[in-house]
Amino acid sequence: xxxxxxxxxxxxxxxxxIGGSWVLxxxxxxxxxxxxxxxxxxxxxxxxxxxxxIDDATTDPREAVxxxxxxxxxxxxxxxxxVLATVRDDLAPDAVITDVGSAKASVLADAAEALGEHxxxxxxxxxxxxxxxxxxxxxxxxxxDNRRVILTPEDSTDTVAVERVAGLWEAxxxxxxxxxxxHHDDVLAATSHLPHMLAYSLVDTLSRWSDRDEVFAYAAxxxxxxxxxxxxxxxxxxxxxxxxxxxxxxxxxRYMADLSELREQVRAGDAAAIxxxxxxxxxxxxxFMATLES
Amino acid sequence: xxxxxxxxxxxxxxxxxIGGSWVLxxxxxxxxxxxxxxxxxxxxxxxxxxxxxIDDATTDPREAVxxxxxxxxxxxxxxxxxVLATVRDDLAPDAVITDVGSAKASVLADAAEALGEHxxxxxxxxxxxxxxxxxxxxxxxxxxDNRRVILTPEDSTDTVAVERVAGLWEAxxxxxxxxxxxHHDDVLAATSHLPHMLAYSLVDTLSRWSDRDEVFAYAAxxxxxxxxxxxxxxxxxxxxxxxxxxxxxxxxxRYMADLSELREQVRAGDAAAIxxxxxxxxxxxxxFMATLES
Numbered sequence: 001x002x003x004x005x006x007x008x009x010x011x012x013x014x015x016x017x018i019g020g021s022w023v024l025x026x027x028x029x030x031x032x033x034x035x036x037x038x039x040x041x042x043x044x045x046x047x048x049x050x051x052x053x054i055d056d057a058t059t060d061p062r063e064a065v066x067x068x069x070x071x072x073x074x075x076x077x078x079x080x081x082x083v084l085a086t087v088r089d090d091l092a093p094d095a096v097i098t099d100v101g102s103a104k105a106s107v108l109a110d111a112a113e114a115l116g117e118h119x120x121x122x123x124x125x126x127x128x129x130x131x132x133x134x135x136x137x138x139x140x141x142x143x144x145d146n147r148r149v150i151l152t153p154e155d156s157t158d159t160v161a162v163e164r165v166a167g168l169w170e171a172x173x174x175x176x177x178x179x180x181x182x183h184h185d186d187v188l189a190a191t192s193h194l195p196h197m198l199a200y201s202l203v204d205t206l207s208r209w210s211d212r213d214e215v216f217a218y219a220a221x222x223x224x225x226x227x228x229x230x231x232x233x234x235x236x237x238x239x240x241x242x243x244x245x246x247x248x249x250x251x252x253x254r255y256m257a258d259l260s261e262l263r264e265q266v267r268a269g270d271a272a273a274i275x276x277x278x279x280x281x282x283x284x285x286x287x288f289m290a291t292l293e294s
Numbered sequence: 295x296x297x298x299x300x301x302x303x304x305x306x307x308x309x310x311x312i313g314g315s316w317v318l319x320x321x322x323x324x325x326x327x328x329x330x331x332x333x334x335x336x337x338x339x340x341x342x343x344x345x346x347x348i349d350d351a352t353t354d355p356r357e358a359v360x361x362x363x364x365x366x367x368x369x370x371x372x373x374x375x376x377v378l379a380t381v382r383d384d385l386a387p388d389a390v391i392t393d394v395g396s397a398k399a400s401v402l403a404d405a406a407e408a409l410g411e412h413x414x415x416x417x418x419x420x421x422x423x424x425x426x427x428x429x430x431x432x433x434x435x436x437x438x439d440n441r442r443v444i445l446t447p448e449d450s451t452d453t454v455a456v457e458r459v460a461g462l463w464e465a466x467x468x469x470x471x472x473x474x475x476x477h478h479d480d481v482l483a484a485t486s487h488l489p490h491m492l493a494y495s496l497v498d499t500l501s502r503w504s505d506r507d508e509v510f511a512y513a514a515x516x517x518x519x520x521x522x523x524x525x526x527x528x529x530x531x532x533x534x535x536x537x538x539x540x541x542x543x544x545x546x547x548r549y550m551a552d553l554s555e556l557r558e559q560v561r562a563g564d565a566a567a568i569x570x571x572x573x574x575x576x577x578x579x580x581x582f583m584a585t586l587e588s
Contacts, residue, residue, distance in 0.1 A: 078565075128512055148512060183505075190503055191513045195520045197556060198492055203575035205552045209484055211477075216582040218422055218442060219485045222523045226489045229516045230579050234572035241560045241568050252557045256550060258499045262491060263546045266535045271372075274535050278528035281497035285524050288510040 004167030007032040011068035013061050013083055015039050015048040017130055018100045019074030020139025023053050025172030028141045038064035048136035062090040070168070073099040077239035081110030084122075091118050096161045098123045102188060102236075103244035104152040104181035123165040124152045124181060126188070127174060132231040145173035152181040189247035194255060196237055197248070199230040298461030301326040305362035307355050307377055309333050309342040311424055312394045313368030314433025317347050319466030322435045332358035342430035356384040364462070367393040371533035375404030378416075385412050390455045392417045396482060396530075397538035398446040398475035417459040418446045418475060420482070421468060426525040439467035446475040483541035488549060490531055491542070493524040 007026065012019045015037040026032040037054030038061050039045050045057035058064050065071050065087045073083055080099055091097070097118065101107050104124045111122040129147040131138075149169040153162045166176045179187075209215045241248060265273045301320065306313045309331040320326040331348030332355050333339050339351035352358050359365050359381045367377055374393055385391070391412065395401050398418045405416040423441040425432075443463040447456045460470045473481075503509045535542060559567045 131516070150512070187505055187508055187512050190500055190505075190509045191517055195496060195517055197553070197560075198496060199520060200572050200575040201553045201556050202489060202492060202549065203579050204556075204571055205488075205549045206484055207574065207578040208552075211481055211484075214481055215484045216585070218444070218481050219582070222425075223485055223489055224583070225519045225522050226493060227579055228519050230572075230575045231583075232572075232576070234569050234576055237572050238565055238569040242563055242565060245560050245563060249557060249561045252553070252560070255496065255499045256553060256557070258502075259491070259495045259546070259550060262495050262498075263543060263550070266491075266539050266546070267543050269536055269539060271532055271536060275528050275532040277498055278494050278524075278526075278531050280501065281494040281524045282526070282528055284501040285497050285521055288513070289518070289525075291510070 004031065004164065004171055006030065007070045007168070009033065009068045009070075010035045011038065011064040011071045012036065012054060013038045013064060013071065013073045013087075014075035014079075015044060015054060015136045016074060017134050017138045017143070018127060019072055020048060020051075020053045020136045021129075021141060021143035022072065022074075022100070022127070022169075022172060024051075024139055024141035025144060026168060027052070029171045031168065031171050036064045036068065044136050048139075051136060051139070053136055053139060061087050065090050065092075065095070067092060068095055070164075071095055071097045073097065076233075076236045077101045077103055077106065077243040079239075080107055081114050084111055084114035088115055088118060091115075094121070096121050096123065096164050098125050098165045100125055100127055101243070102126055102192065102240045104150075104184045106243035108152070108154065108181050120156060120158045121161045123157060123161050125165060125169070126150045126152075126184065127169070128192075129174075132228055134233045134236070141172070144169065147174050149174045149176045150184050151176060151178050152184050153178065154181075185244050185247045189244055189251040193240055193244055193248050194251040196229050196232060197241075197252060198255070199227050200237070203227050203230045298325065298458065298465055300324065301364045301462070303327065303362045303364075304329045305332065305358040305365045306330065306348060307332045307358060307365065307367045307381075308369035308373075309338060309348060309430045310368060311428050311432045311437070312421060313366055314342060314345075314347045314430045315423075315435060315437035316366065316368075316394075316421070316462075316466060318345075318433055318435035319438060320462060321346070323465045325462065325465050330358045330362065338430050342433075345430060345433070347430055347433060355381045359384050359386075359389070361386060362389055364458075365389055365391045367391065370527075370530045371395045371397055371400065371537040373533075374401055375408050378405055378408035382409055382412060385409075388415070390415050390417065390458050392419050392459045394419055394421055395537070396420055396486065396534045398444075398478045400537035402446070402448065402475050414450060414452045415455040417451060417455050419459060419463070420444045420446070420478065421463070422486075423468075426522055428527045428530070435466070438463065441468050443468040443470050444478050445470060445472050446478050447472065448475075479538050479541045480544075483538055483545040487534055487538055487542050488545040490523050490526060491535075491546060492549070493521050494531070497521050497524045 035054045036056045048054045107124050111119050127149045329348045330350045342348045405413050421443045
């Protein structure tokens with residue numbers, strides 16, 4: 001773990017589960033002095049102040065970033081570019097800027113366009129953590145314990161800035177990996193974005209079922225677990241779809257091809273093929289779960 | 295809740311999570327004297343005996359049912375017909391027979407063919423409970439607390455037999471509903487069988503991804519929840535697919551049509567349509583969750 005000096009003034013643009021939890025973790029580690037929170041809703045900012053996440057609150061991003069040595073942009077992906085363009089002229093000359101978005105190629109492109117020479121100190125990040133809750137009220141300092149954070153800097157990114165962001169993630173319990181933005185987007189399309197599409201779509205399908213109330217009445221625990229991610233924030237997930245749509249469409253197409261094959265095996269009553277698929281899936285998942293627990 | 299007299303001799307064909315848990319619940323309620331367990335694996339029967347689920351064990355279903363006043367068939371759906379045909383001539387003349395299968399029209403057809411005049415005392419049942427575990431080792435008496443059990447008797451089914459089975463489910467904490475087998479199969483195709491197909495298929499798709507190890511390494515908690523049901527017993531689920539394939543194919547087709555529509559919205563970058571779908575799905579799920587908790 002790298003040694004990391006404290007942040008004097010942290011500007012948190014978007015005070016939700018992810019940004020709020022990172023700040024709470026940094027406070028726990030004694031690694032931040034003052035936090036200015038910026039958001040659209042004063043109610044959420046008040047909650048954040050009451051919970052000790054932020055010291056000052058503003059609805060103006062330009063005011064928030066003035067004098068900040070670290071700027072954390074934790075807004076839905078569609079707002080990252082506009083926020084960066086808005087604050088550009090108010091950034092301190094040595095400010096490190098980072099984000100927490102679930103797609104990275106689009107963020108890099110937005111930063112390059114919006115930030116000009118500041119873009120060398122923009123470090124794209126994605127903590128693989130979170131749950132279906134959102135807002136400052138849901139934040140807690142242990143969210144990143146033993147979780148992974150992926151950073152996707154480019155060759156031109158300032159290495160000191162990258163080390164600083166990596167150190168601040170490690171200080172809250174996360175392990176940090178680095179990869180290209182394109183690779184990140186492919187991997188996350190498969191493992192996170194695709195499952196969200198499947199869960200949202202399942203609830204949508206069932207909500208239009210003729211026996212809809214009965215369908216939900218007889219849903220059991222498996223259904224509850226399976227659809228938990230369909231309670232995720234709609235605006236955030238809309239933006240993830242748009243920001244990573246190429247990789248997501250590829251993942252959805254692969255999935256639909258495989259599901260069609262299973263559908264055909266069910267229709268044909270192909271017992272051996274069905275059992276093979278189920279057995280293989282169970283073994284794969286259990287191998288994966290064993291890795292997680294080891 | 296109906297008053298219900300104790301079972302003198304219960305034959306449990308298939309000693310797994312569901313049958314084992316029902317017996318443990320009946321023992322807790324003082325509603326069963328002797329339980330004879332029948333299975334293919336002596337190791338599992340030994341476990342069942344050690345855990346106090348069964349008193350006697352046999353691998354011969356005919357021996358198991360002799361003298362039993364209640365016969366519980368808790369085997370994968372494909373084995374229900376063969377088991378009933380095997381035991382038919384050894385059933386006591388007033389024995390009540392029931393099952394716990396996840397599809398009901400196929401079981402009714404199997405029973406009518408296999409049991410002859412005994413089929414009037416065959417009560418098809420389906421407890422909406424269970425988890426991804428299986429075997430006698432996983433059984434526990436609280437499994438059916440506050441869960442629903444669906445019975446799908448026909449007009450010709452002996453009402454005393456139906457009341458008896460209903461009472462024995464209520465005695466272990468379940469609430470009992472009655473509906474037609476066809477209706478049961480449609481509802482369960484949507485709410486249980488379809489989600490299992492989606493989860494199995496997702497793990498299968500990801501297991502064939504080129505970056506497979508990395509894909510699983512970066513999977514987070516949402517993925518773990520989402521795919522939990524892909525750890526379910528492959529043989530049991532193969533049989534559910536075959537037994538309820540008509541309703542399941544209809545459900546898969548509806549789902550794939552909806553998912554294709556979402557895929558097209560993602561490809562086209564239709565922000566409003568995507569957000570509407572996600573918002574509607576989240577609201578639907580949260581309304582459903584509120585019902586469950588109330």
